[in-house]
Each structure stands twice: as C-alpha cells, then as structure tokens.
Amino acid sequence: MTETSDTGLAAVAAAARQAPGHGLPPVHLWHPEHCGEIDIVVRADGTWMHEGSPIGRKELVRLFSTVLRLDPDGYHLVTPVEKMRITVEDLPFRAVAMQRDGDDLIFTTDVGDTVVAGADHPIVVETDAVTGEPSPRIHVRAGLEARIVRAIFYDLVEMAGVEDGRLTVRSGGQAFALGPMGAGVE
Structure with missing residues (x-):
C-alpha cells in the first residue's frame, strides 16, 4: 500500500467513526479537493476488494460504506479533508x-x-x-x-x-x- 493510500484509509476510517451508533457521517457537507484514486473495487457480486484482495472484515466494509458518495464523476470515499475515487462494477x-x-x-x-x-x-x-x-x-x-x-x-x-x-x-x-x-x- 502506498503512503497516500495508507493516509487515505486512515482518514476514511477516522471520518466514519464520527458517526455515533449506526448514524452516517455528513458526507454531503464535505467538499474536499479530489485526491486521486484508491485501489478499492466493489465487485458486481458485492465483494469489496482492496489492492486485489477481498476486504474480509465486515466492520471495515461497513465503515467505508458510510463515507461513500456518488458524485457526477463517480463513486468516492469522502472525508472532511480527502476525496478518493473508487471503482464500483454495478451498484455499491x-x-x-x-x-x-x-x-x-x-x-x-x-x-x-x-x-x-x-x-x-x-x-x-x-x-x-x-x-x-x-x-x-x-x-x-x-x-x-x-x-x-x-x-x-x-x-x-x-x-x-x-x-x-x-x-x-x-x-x-x-x-x-x-x-x-x-x-x-x-
């Protein structure tokens, strides 16, 4: 994993934890600069992959799903300071x-x-x-x-x-x- 993606994953996890209980972070209020892409793919069968390997921890997938946003240019994981595009093969x-x-x-x-x-x-x-x-x-x-x-x-x-x-x-x-x-x- 590159330094950028390490930082990006940590920021995503930190932002998602801001939501108490099953609430959702206010991603619609966050408008950071686009920081590039992160090698996360949501396959058509619903499997979330990172760098070619399935993300095995359901809690981590849930965490990422709470900071997912669909913008006109595609799907992104969004935090208050970063916006990283991911690939979604069908629907997230x-x-x-x-x-x-x-x-x-x-x-x-x-x-x-x-x-x-x-x-x-x-x-x-x-x-x-x-x-x-x-x-x-x-x-x-x-x-x-x-x-x-x-x-x-x-x-x-x-x-x-x-x-x-x-x-x-x-x-x-x-x-x-x-x-x-x-x-x-x-």
Missing part, C-alpha cells in the same frame, strides 16, 4: 434481506442499511432488451442504490399482484412495477 450495495411489516417492505443491505420501500426509497426494475432479464434495485441514500438479489426479487414476484398487466408490489403508500406479465418475471 446488495439488498440481501426483505421483510413485510404491515403494508411496508423493509430491505436490509449487505452493509447493514435498512430502508422501507416508498417514495424516498423506490424499487426500480429495468429489463435487458436482449435477454429480458430483470435488473431490480432500490434507492438507499443520497443516490446510492442496492441491487436486489435474485432470491429477494423472486419473493417480490411471489407477493406481487397484477395491475394494468404488470406485476406490482406496494410499500410505503407507493406501487412499484416489477415487470409485465409474461416477460420473464412470472
């Missing part, structure tokens, strides 16, 4: 669990965030034009989204009703279309 988080609480669908991500699907946390499903494969996601915070894993998407499809020819789930007073009937999401 995975929605790995879901439960129903009354009329709400509550999603939990692989980094410990919990969100209730609704107006502020919409479920969006795009369908590949060639393969017909659905690609579901949910907004987590500040432009950061979680890919809804296949097993959870199947649970959504199973609980869906049909509205206007589309499989639809409801949560938080909103309706979310999963896809048209007969389009590979049945």
